[in-house]
Amino acid sequence: MHSVAVAVTPGAPLFETSVAFEVFGMSPPDGVAVWYEVRACAVGNGPIRLASGFVLDGHHGIDDLVGADTVIVPAAPELEAPPALAEAVRTAHDRGARLASICSGAFVLAAAGLLDGRRATTHWRYAAELARRHPSIVVDPAVLYVEDGGIFTSAGTAAGLDLCLELVRRDHGAAAANAVARRLVVPPHRDGGQAQYVATAVPTGDQLGIAPLLEWALGRIDRPITVADLAAQAHMSPRTLVRRFGDATGTTPLRWLTMQRIRLAQQLLETTEIPVERVAGLSGLGSPANFRSRFRQTLGVTPSAYRQTFRTPGRTPGPRP
DNA sequence: GAAACACCCCGCCATC
DNA sequence: AAGATGGCGGGGTGTT
Numbered sequence: 477m478h479s480v481a482v483a484v485t486p487g488a489p490l491f492e493t494s495v496a497f498e499v500f501g502m503s504p505p506d507g508v509a510v511w512y513e514v515r516a517c518a519v520g521n522g523p524i525r526l527a528s529g530f531v532l533d534g535h536h537g538i539d540d541l542v543g544a545d546t547v548i549v550p551a552a553p554e555l556e557a558p559p560a561l562a563e564a565v566r567t568a569h570d571r572g573a574r575l576a577s578i579c580s581g582a583f584v585l586a587a588a589g590l591l592d593g594r595r596a597t598t599h600w601r602y603a604a605e606l607a608r609r610h611p612s613i614v615v616d617p618a619v620l621y622v623e624d625g626g627i628f629t630s631a632g633t634a635a636g637l638d639l640c641l642e643l644v645r646r647d648h649g650a651a652a653a654n655a656v657a658r659r660l661v662v663p664p665h666r667d668g669g670q671a672q673y674v675a676t677a678v679p680t681g682d683q684l685g686i687a688p689l690l691e692w693a694l695g696r697i698d699r700p701i702t703v704a705d706l707a708a709q710a711h712m713s714p715r716t717l718v719r720r721f722g723d724a725t726g727t728t729p730l731r732w733l734t735m736q737r738i739r740l741a742q743q744l745l746e747t748t749e750i751p752v753e754r755v756a757g758l759s760g761l762g763s764p765a766n767f768r769s770r771f772r773q774t775l776g777v778t779p780s781a782y783r784q785t786f787r788t789p790g791r792t793p794g795p796r797p
Numbered sequence: 798g799a800a801a802c803a804c805c806c807c808g809c810c811a812t813c
Numbered sequence: 814a815a816g817a818t819g820g821c822g823g824g825g826t827g828t829t
Contacts (some may be wrong), residue, residue, distance in 0.1 A: 703805065715819045718806060730805060730827085766828060 477513045478647065481544035481568075483561055483584070484518045484535060485553050489527045491633055492550040492578045498660060499640040505655035508648050517541035519560045538564045546574045546643065549581035550636065555602065557587035566590060569627075576628035576643065578636030585627065586610045594624040599632035637662060645776055651785055654777065686710065686724045690732075697736055698760045703729050737761050738774050745783040752779045 480500045484493060497514055504511035516535040518524055523533040538560060541547055547568050549561075566588040569575055577585050582598040585591050586606060595614045598606050603617030616622060621630035621639040630639035637660070645653035689710050693701055706729055707717040721729050741759040744750055750758070756767030771779050 702803095713819045715806090715821090716817085719818090722806095728806065734827095762828065770827090 477510060478546065479544045480512050480514045480546045480548060481517045481536075481541040482514060482548045482550060483541060483565070483581070484516045484524055484526070484532055485551060485558060485561065486524050487527055487553045488551040489579070489633075490530060492581075492636055493526065495578065495636045496548040496550070496640055499637070499644060499656060502656065502659065505648075505652050505659075508652050515540055515544070517544075519558055519564075541565075542568050542571070542573075544568060544573055546576065548640075549575070549577040549584045550579065552580045552583035552587075555580055555583050555605065557584040562588040574626055574628070574643075576630070576639055578630050578639065579632045582606060582629045583609075585629065586613060590627055591629070594627060595622050596624065596627075596629040597622050597631050598629060601632075649776075651777060651781065654775075654782075654785060686720060690725075693733065694736060697733070697740060698758050700760070701733060733760075734770070734774075738771065741767070741771060741779065742775075742782065745779055746787065752783075755779065 480496060482493065482496045497516075500512035500514045516532060517538060517540050518532075518535050519538050521535075521537055523531050524535065525531050542564050547565060549565065562584055565575065565584060569588070569590055575585060575590065577598075579599045580602055582591065582596055583602070583606065586596070586609070591610065592612045593614075595616060596606070597603070597616050597619050600617045603615050607613065607615040617631075619631065620635040621628060621642065623642075628639055628643070630636050641653050641657055641662075644656055689706060692709055693706065703714050703718060706721075707714040710717055710720075712720070718729060721727075721732070725732055727735070737759045738761075741755050741761065744755045744758060745752075752768070753764045756762065756764040759767065761767040761770055768779060771777075771782070775782060777785070
């Protein structure tokens, strides 16, 4: 049994603190025998007042955190690391534990000196502060989560969920992670490198302006589309198109196209019986070989395995013991 | 898996 | 004066 310890600190936000329990505390997906055991661990043994007036009692001590296989640090109160917690985290790391922080929890790992010289991230509101206090950390404020040398850090709130799913993926494979994601009703895989926020969250003239362009692209998604094509369609230079596209969607044309193509492929695999070879063509991902490798690279499973797992219930009876 | 090829895309910067 | 544009260079990425 893989033990997971969640460091609980006074004033910690509920969501960040709870995601690990949701992911690692649920019953294992079909086909997984050895799952996780999650514990809330804290310095001292009195009740702990969390954010929003919730009180935690009956938790484990800090020794259980030190001995865990994976340690999750969801938050740092006031961006300060309780010395005893930082010490415990460092000891856990020395013992070979896998470490993961969510949101401001990165400040605890940083205070323990574990992020020095490593790539790390945190909530975008705190990224500058983290870099200021610890100049040797390579802070990337634009990703959902990063891993460097067995130490994982993730951005705010929901990115912690993506990180926990990534850990499941590494431990038990993509199918198990996808099953967990499906039960939680969240997207199965958000890549760690995905931007933390879209540059313009509120629709602006820009965004409304490119909507028809996106529509046009979706309408011919099965055929090759280059930046030059998009630029011509939008009556602007390729250089300006790339800029405007980024402003409006938070990503680049090719990445957006690939994302749409993968989504379409997923849909076709889930809801139809169209052969994989033809799904490759319909989704615009090129040759079947290229399609397979791209699909696998993005979602961690092969197209046929994906179809096997997510086939719409009722179509073909799946293997259910 | 390697290699060739096309295309991407982002900093730079003169220009509008 | 300030911001948007778009050509260019070339390391990076994707496809065959």
